[in-house]
Amino acid sequence: MRTIRRLIYSEILRAVSFVTLAFLLLFFFFDFVDELGDLNAAAARGYTLTHALLHVALQLPNHLYELLPITVLIGSIYVMARLAESSEYTILRTSGLGPRRALGTLLGLGACFVVLTFVFGDYVAPAANRSAQMLQARFLGDITVGRTGAWMKDRQPTHNYSVNVGALAADGTMSQIRIFEFDNGDGRLLSTTKAAKGHVGPDQAWALQEVERRGFEHAAGPQPRVSIERLADWRWPTHISLDMVAAALVSPDRMQTLDLFQYISHLKDNGQSAQRYEIEFWRKVFYPISCLVMMVLALPFAYLHFRSGNIAGYVFLGVLVGISFFLLNNVFGHIGNLRNWEPWIAAALPGIIYSVLSLGALGWLVLRQ
DSSP states (O other), rough: OOHHHHHHHHHHHOOOOOHEEEHHHHHHHHHHHHHHHHHHTGGTTOOHHHHHHHHHHHHHHHHHHHHHHHHHHHHHHHHHHHHHTTTHHHHHTTOOOHHHHHHHHHHHHHHHHHHHHHHIIIIIHHHHHHHHHHHHHHHHHOOOTTTTTTEEEESSSSSSEEEEEEEEEETSOOEEEEEEEEETTTTTTEEEEEEEEEOOOOOOOOEEEEEEEEEEEGGGSSSSSEEEEEEEEEEOOSSSSSHHHHHHOGGGGGOOOOOHHHHHHHHHHHTOOHHHHHHHHHHHHHHTTTHHHHHHHHHGGGGGGOOOHHHHHHHHHHHHHHHHHHHHHHHHHHHHHTTTHHHHHHHHHHHHHHHHHHHHHHHHHHHOO
8 A cells, every 4th residue: 555655646746746837837937027127117226137037936825825726726636537538547547556555545645735735824924925915015005905095993092093004114114194083981082193204113003204293172162172293203102013014014824824814813803894805815824725625625536537648638528527616616605794794604605515526426436337
């Protein structure tokens, strides 16, 4: 059994490595062509061809994380179909490789791909993405999201705050900051603060520069009295850390699982909706496990009968099945967010559906033969 396992593992690893390398080179080329536009625009700021190549290279770990399950599927289908076409799998079956052992063998290798996908998705890719963003922000401008920046809330014992940060620079400096202070009792607006820039100090308070504060005195009559104060520096105590600001400015699919969990807790503590981030959290939990689903999808191809030259059609069919899985995975995420489904159900349901269909197809093929 050890010899059979070594044969199957070596064949799948070679096939998956080849397919992964081909896809990464293709994405590298596309990203580099896209980067040429930024190279021309930022050449005056010192953005050279070396920086462009480095920025493209730093995006490869994220591409590998996204591509690994589907390259596992393509490589595994190719190996299983080729073994069936050459009758090698029939020989392996007569040697004692039954459906359960075959499934266990593939799942054992799939577990290694699960660990690899998790490591790249939770550690390597986020670190590389941060480095790529900092490199681009250094030459092309600050990190920002949308036209209105990132919105956050901070609920404190007597007051609560709505905070807007327009952009975040590579050195951690925030800009275009707006803070709205409300009373916890009746929700009246007490003050607004605008700051050109600021940073998070070691004591967690925000140190703001070029500040304009407007205070609203509601006790003076039906119309509040407005007082305007302009300060060079102002310190604002808050529980919002620099990591939370960065998390609000970064797409949730590029965050670490632990950062997502902490950010979800912050949103819930401040009474904000965390549905989108909860779905993304569970997707990041279940996404590496999709490598096991891909292995289950590939095994039925070993039980098909191939004619000479017909293997390419079945491999193409398997690729379409894999693409449909990832499309359904994205669709369920959006539907779950719109319909307010349980986040873990929206993230896990596509994998459960395809696993059941694959095991059903495998059982039907085994019983038919």
